Amino acid sequence: MRIQSIFIGSVVxxxxxxxxxxxxxxxxxxxxxxGGGVAAWHxxxxxxxxxxxxxxxxxxxxAGFLGSLLSAAFDWALRPLGLDGESVIQNLMGMDMEQMMQQQDEMVQESMMQEPSVGMILITLIMGAILWAVFGALGGAVGASLFGGNDADPDTPPPPPDAPSQTDTSW
Structure with missing residues (x-):
């Protein structure tokens, strides 16, 4: 059941x-x-x-860790359609990559045209997964606090209050 909850949270x-x-x-x-809260709730x-x-x-x-990997896979699948995260941000900012390249010097153009190395992709994935695991943990803790409730039986009455103190308060 834990794995199913983590998977549902990671899809979110x-x-x-x-x-x-x-x-x-x-x-x-x-x-x-x-997504972390959804995993806890589920x-x-x-x-x-x-x-x-x-x-x-x-x-x-x-959920955060697995969700970062799913997000990378979804972005990779949507890249040919121009709907990956990077393309969306560029569209919203109104930046055209060709226009940016014309304004930059030759060294920056060469570095932007190169494909990222496998090592850089792995480092980015690992750092993102760690960061998202931290934020997912925060969401899971909040979700547990909000939806956790308690194990007390609702038909059991609360315990009686403590008896009043018999100490003498007069000086």
Whole structure:
């Protein structure tokens, strides 16, 4: 059940971090935190038990980590259509890559035309996965706090209040 909850949360993270929907992450990685909260909520609702924020954070971290990989895959698949995250940002900023290249010197043009190395892609993926795991953990902890509830039986009455103190308060 944990893996299913993490996967559902990671799909939320991946979808909210792709194309135009990725703009929600400009609000302090809100889409990633939302996915972590969804993972915690799903686990709580399917297991019918409460969880503490630490367990919610572990669910959210898993959702954030896996969601970063799904987002990269979604962006890669949408790149030919011009709907990947980078293309969307460029379109919104009104920048044309050819126009930018004409304004830059020759050395910068050469570095921009080169394909990124496999090492650079891996480093970017790993750093993004770690960062998204942190924000996913934050969302999972918040989700556990919001949706966690408690394990107390609703038919059990609360304990009686403490008896009043028998100490003499007169001086």
């Amino acid at each position: 993270v991946g979808v909210l971090s792709t194309s135009y929907l990725s703009l929600i992450n400009l609000l302090c990685c809100f889409g990633v935190m939302l 686990y709580i609702s399917t297991s019918n038990r409460s969880i503490d924020p630490v367990e919610g954070a572990s669910l959210g971290a898993g």
